[in-house]
Amino acid sequence: MSPTTSIALVARSQGNIYTLSFVPKSHLFYCYASDQQAIAKEAGRRIGTVREQACTLIFFIGGHKDASTVSAWAVSVIDFAFIFLFVCKSCFFLSEMGRKFFVGGNWKCNGTTEDVKKIVATLNAGELPSTDIVEVVVSPPFVFLTTVKSELRPEIQVAAQNCWVKKGGAFTGEVSAEMLANLGVPWVILGHSERRALLSETNEFVGDKVAYALSQGLKVIACVGETLEQREAGTTMEVVAAQTKAIADKISSWDNVVLAYEPVWAIGTGKVASPAQAQEVHAGLRKWFEENISAEVSATTRIIYGGSVSGSNCKELAGQPDVDGFLVGGASLKPEFIDIIKAAEVK
Template sequence: MAVVSTSVGGANVAVQFSGLRKSFPKLDNSSSRSLFLKVESHVRLASTSKGCRAVATMLGSGKFFVGGNWKCNGSKESIGKLVSELNNATLEADVDVVVAPPFVYIDQVKNSLVNSRIQIAAQNCWTGKGGAFTGEISVEQIKDIGAGWVVLGHSERRHIIGEDDQFIGKKAAYALSQDLGVIACIGELLEEREAGRTFEVCFQQLKAYADAVSSWDKIVIAYEPVWAIGTGKVATPEQAQEVHDAVRDWLRKNVSTEVASKTRIIYGGSVNGGNSSELAKQEDIDGFLVGGASLKGVEFAAIVNSVTAKKVAA
């Protein structure tokens, strides 16, 4: 555990770092939570004055987390090339790295990855044990093929496939009961953001997970504003940090202080090698869930290595 000093309201305060971030009592800032503003066609979060804040590196047992969601992309040939690039990449040591190929290629990826640090995730799972569920993939099958994680609640599953909060919560609960890690996605649509409902939507989605799961030990939360996924638009570091901070505050108030401190909250939405370092500097951004850029081995490695932007500010 590291200790640094910082100034809060003119007084020097000793700040302890354990795991991902500092652990001192957080002032209730509910009264000063910024409102969402709609300015012409651009919507952005109002800035929040929170005073001097230190940014923690991944100390203790906490690690930066970077996931690559390959979605419904690739062929045997292109995935072979991508895995070769990942095998040749130099990755910073203190990062959990996970890639999520299409299910039909998981075996190929698992058998051709020589970098044992890169873990495998599935992109979906069923709500319970396998059986007469045509087209579905069971948690047991995911584990049998060598994957240790599953991506759940992604906006494309919610808004294209039609999965609702409770259904996603059931999937998460069953995956966790079988010791499969869950990358639990949340995020708002553009119209929800414009209506000032970002916090409301994210909290509703969080509550569905919280109502269903009994432990948060193997959950990573991925905040992905839907308007930024695959559009080239990305939340500013300040916008992303404000939502991540609000999510952590919700966990503190509705689950526990320990869960709020330990749970990694990662950002997704047009993350690339050019913007990842600035995003990574934000205190409550503990990594990334990467879409298109994860299909380029060199760029994905650069995003993984953006962990070096995390510094302890003395």
């Protein structure tokens, strides 16, 4: 293969189907010059996970390595320019992208075996966007976890709604992180405001729980959010920053954490935060990450919104740049949960 026929991996759209395909470099030039936005959107948002962006680079350079003649190794100025542009593009993707939309369904303390069967049947029959676009996790009560896990379509994962703060033992009524890991439950919700308020879970206790769950290989949906009084007092950012800091103080990596911003006044009340209100706090949390943890954690950590999300308000919320998904309560028990998952397509 000569340098002039080097090929690259780019994203192409076929209706709603996004695939990766190999194209001649000449087409790539055309694409880069004329279709840059489409490639950025498709490769970055639809397909462009960090790993796939890396593939783009590797394959592009790999075209030269396949060369059989010495002249093929004489990489032209324009080749270098392309490689440079791809590096820049990939760096851009690394900083801006890689936050796959996340939709969690928190069933809370609801359901009978019959209800669970119905919800699972609805989810199994639903037409969902591809797993390249959205990550879906449902969180049934402990007693239904294994049934739901075994009966649900494999692309939907499960989460526990809580776990014990440290290694299991003489803690009547508790479920340990290692038990969840042993059952193959990948996710756990921690720090939900209902537990903070009703069971007096403090910021520090939640931080300890998150750290222990991560140490056992679980991924964590960590919840933060202010009460109505705190919002009215103008302390929203102070409150959510303190809750986030208590977690940050106990963990060394945010790789396996999704942060759920759930204003307490919006939970189960039908009073959803406006898209602007949600965006303001999400952007504030991202800024907090940048100033207190790192630019990378700020760019890559998913911050999802929870509180009266429904089929009718989800698209507008999903349209906000820093809203990376939802943690849904009541509506996750209903067929409209499918519509909420589909809001990922707005991104």
